Amino acid sequence: MLTSFFSKSKPVIFLAVAFIMAVFYISANFPELINTLDLGVWGTKMGVFVCFILSITVLDFIAKKNDLTKRSAFKIVIFAVFSVSFLAILQNNQVILANLCILLALRRIISLKSRKDIPKKIFDATFWICIASLFYFWAILFLFVVFIGILVHAANYFKNWLIPLVAFCTVVALVTSFHILVYSEFYTWEKWFQEVSFDFSLYQNLQLLIPLSIIIGLGIWTLFYYFGIMQKASVNSRPTYILVLFTLALAILVAIFSPIKDGSELIFLFVPLSLIISNYFEGKKEKIFKEILLIGLVLMPILILFIS
Template sequence: MITSFFKKSKSINFIIVFLISLLAIVIGKLLRVEEGFSFGLLGKLLGTVLIVFASILLLNFIVNKNNLSQNDSLSIFLFSLFLLLFTQSTIYFNILISNFFVLLALRRLMSLRTRKNIKEKLFDAAFWIAVASLFYFWSILFFALVILSLVLFSDGNLRHWIVPFLGVLAVFVLSTATSIIIYNTYFGFITETYNISLDFSVYNSVSYLIAITLLFSFGAWSSFFYLNNIKKKKKAFRASFTTIIFAVIIAFLIILIVPNKNGSEFLFLFAPLAIVITNYLEIIKEKWFKELFLGILIVVPFVVLML
């Protein structure tokens, strides 16, 4: 019953998704601030709402435009549930912005399957990932998706391999020029350290352990079937599905190595994992198991909120 409700993209589905996301934002922003209400806080809240909603619409566009699911709204529904599961992911605006630019890059990479305007799309994808790294450095790892796309989509043209690096160079030049004007120094836009940390002690709480266990166990199980099902997809779309699973791997790597672990780093995992789990739900034949699988994903975020 639950899965059939999200079978088609209806207005009510988007309203539900936006309400769940709004709840995650409000809890993340308002219950974790020490200062009282102010117009500055209201402005931050509105900015967060806009960027989260824009990310949801962009994810929905990527999924439907590239036939990554059976034209339903289940992927964005799962994305909103993940936000509620990790409300910390809505706190840090720089990571929200970075994830939005990564989604923009993913959109351009997915469109490479048409074999049209390849150089423009490669440049745009690399450009957006480089911009994302200005807000959160470790998102630069998603540049590996550009290289992967060159292998999967490109025709071997040498110029296609040069274009992505020109996109990164363009961002570097523009950032340096802006830094000189604003900060009177070449690299004033660099505001964070690039250390690596494998200290996971911050996750040593009941709420974190439940959320992480749910995300990784359901994600790993779904990924196994997702990989086996890729070869059954139409040849024109196989590269797109392969790109998604590599996006999951890169997001997982970011979670492992980021120095400041606070829960917000899971945000990069939500969109590609939502697509993977949606595809798994679509191939489950036992209706009772499908409803149970999705039901757990719905109930657990609300349980975590009460801990």
């Protein structure tokens, strides 16, 4: 059974997931690559693909290190399936890079519960989120996750609340220096900011609407199960579950505020959703239903290709 196969985290599963991601990524970008001999374009796409694969590596590490899920492969499978279901994600370098930066930040925020190296972790998390905003401006909203992390894990020291400002100023200084040295000009607000758009007309496309509807439905369904797990969790573990939920809420805001609604903005939802949905699949009840559901999810990106 498919659920039994993915219930364990094995290198062969990771390789299989990475291979599937590679097939879809190459297929999505093949028309662009085949029509150019520019080594810069090829190098950029290869680098972004590496970051795409690194995303599931970091996601798996975060979940295992902080006991967000059991030792299963469901989370990386779900993230991969959701991501390759949207052509716009696979073709958008910026969102893939920004999402990896958010993952690296989330890793540091969640690890605050150890109460070790707190200033460094706060700085690192803020730094990565600011870097993410250079690729995708509205990723800056994830800074609220940093402050929630400080609130639940490190609110005792006032200096901890000032560290995000230091990290933000550090990124500003680095980016400004880079642009002056390379482009002989300042990095301005106009280059950083992306206007909000509430044009959802592209969501009428069935290739976007169908997977989005499935993901929303599954997300709402599994949220109830996740709330149950959170209520049963220990006092020390509960803040971590809250951080995941808060990350999901902010990811929804990022998607709403995104300048272009083509599906690429949804990638930020897939990390928290993969953790939430993974917990549902790891439960012992409804095995037959879960088997059918998982098969449907795995087939989803393939079936979407045949939708005109």
